[in-house]
Amino acid sequence: MPSKEKNIKVNAIENIRVDDESYNALLSLLRSKTGLNFEYYNKGFIEKRIKARMIRVYCKTLDEYFRFVSSNSAEIKSFIDGFTVNYTFFFRDYDVFETIQDLFIHGLKVSRKDIRSDIRPDPSKLAKFRTKKNAAKNLAKIGSYSDRPARNYIDIFIFLNQLSYYQKMKKPRSEKNCINIWSCPCATGEEPYSLAMILDNLQSQVPRFPKYRIVASDIAHEAIAKAKIGVYTNDSMKEISDYFERRYFIKQKTHFGHTNLIDEKIKKKIEFVEEDVTQGHKLYHKYDIIFCRYLLIYFNRINRHKFLKIIEDRLVENGILILGKTETLFDSWGNLQLIDSRHRIYIKSHSKLY
Numbered sequence: 375m376p377s378k379e380k381n382i383k384v385n386a387i388e389n390i391r392v393d394d395e396s397y398n399a400l401l402s403l404l405r406s407k408t409g410l411n412f413e414y415y416n417k418g419f420i421e422k423r424i425k426a427r428m429i430r431v432y433c434k435t436l437d438e439y440f441r442f443v444s445s446n447s448a449e450i451k452s453f454i455d456g457f458t459v460n461y462t463f464f465f466r467d468y469d470v471f472e473t474i475q476d477l478f479i480h481g482l483k484v485s486r487k488d489i490r491s492d493i494r495p496d497p498s499k500l501a502k503f504r505t506k507k508n509a510a511k512n513l514a515k516i517g518s519y520s521d522r523p524a525r526n527y528i529d530i531f532i533f534l535n536q537l538s539y540y541q542k543m544k545k546p547r548s549e550k551n552c553i554n555i556w557s558c559p560c561a562t563g564e565e566p567y568s569l570a571m572i573l574d575n576l577q578s579q580v581p582r583f584p585k586y587r588i589v590a591s592d593i594a595h596e597a598i599a600k601a602k603i604g605v606y607t608n609d610s611m612k613e614i615s616d617y618f619e620r621r622y623f624i625k626q627k628t629h630f631g632h633t634n635l636i637d638e639k640i641k642k643k644i645e646f647v648e649e650d651v652t653q654g655h656k657l658y659h660k661y662d663i664i665f666c667r668y669l670l671i672y673f674n675r676i677n678r679h680k681f682l683k684i685i686e687d688r689l690v691e692n693g694i695l696i697l698g699k700t701e702t703l704f705d706s707w708g709n710l711q712l713i714d715s716r717h718r719i720y721i722k723s724h725s726k727l728y
């Protein structure tokens with residue numbers, strides 16, 4: 375590691391210069407060592423990451439950091455690990471999951487009153503994990519959602535008909551007559567597992583529930599490995615309702631504190647894939663539902679378009695795309711058309727909806 379700099383100001387973020395030549399040389403080096411194309415990402419995001427690492431390993435210039443990376447494979451790993459921001463938790467944006475559950479309930483033509491399910495986290499849980507101000511905001515939000523009528527469903531009647539079509543299928547095993555869902559990126563698995571819990575819970579109560587398959591992918595090797603193990607700390611459980619926590623987790627006391635082990639039945643519902651999605655998707659499926667939450671924010675404009683094309687191609691006609699709450703394609707992108715702005719839900723349709 376380069377010698378520690380006594381004067382911390384030398385290494386303050388605002389003092390680090392990133393010139394194009396050294397920046398491009400570093401990206402090429404990282405690409406040759408890892409196979410990952412960092413040019414797909416937002417430049418500001420990568421720069422921040424580089425500067426943070428430089429400060430961490432006491433490099434004063436980008437060239438010095440270049441030399442450090444060239445001869446230090448542990449540094450490459452640290453760069454990638456921090457870069458792929460695996461932050462996630464169960465039922466992140468729980469109102470989005472409520473909406474997806476509502477879609478299934480409507481599509482399968484069952485009455486909400488006949489379904490036992492509760493996705494909303496206990497308000498005291500929110501208060502514990504969020505700042506007081508946010509907790510208060512969220513409590514108000516929970517109140518306003520109560521018995522919220524189905525919105526925009528008129529726009530997605532074709533998608534809903536698709537669900538009941540699958541329900542009537544006699545040979546549900548093949549890819550064509552089963553609901554295919556893709557969670558991309560899935561990070562450490564909390565998102566696809568949340569979905570699997572909702573569907574399993576519905577399946578146990580709705581007659582002739584259609585077959586479904588959930589594929590979950592991420593670029594980060596360690597995140598996928600963790601997802602496959604399915605053991606979570608309380609941080610991941612911060613917004614899960616008591617209903618789902620009790621139903622699908624076994625609490626374990628270990629040397630490292632309390633952990634939560636996900637039900638084996640839920641684990642089996644998901645096929646995890648490690649891949650760089652900017653290079654395409656390894657599996658051949660088309661999907662009825664794609665969760666692509668909190669990934670687009672990291673991509674630059676050109677590659678966001680390239681990636682959206684992959685997503686659009688992989689959706690069936692009338693399939694739906696769910697983005698993260700801070701992400702938007704505005705009213706439409708290609709054949710992806712906004713149907714629910716609050717929950718960032720788009721439908722793929724060749725005909726104009728509006």
Ligand SMILES: C[S@@+](CC[C@H](N)C(=O)[O-])C[C@H]1O[C@@H](n2cnc3c(N)ncnc32)[C@H](O)[C@@H]1O
Pocket residue numbers: 458459460461462463466558559560561562565591592593594597649650651652666667668669672698
């Ligand atoms: C913030 S997490 C989002 C997880 C989850 N969708 C959610 O909303 O909680 C972002 C994930 O994107 C993954 N990622 C970044 N670049 C990727 C790429 N090119 N291909 C696949 N996954 C990628 C990261 O490894 C990280 O796990």
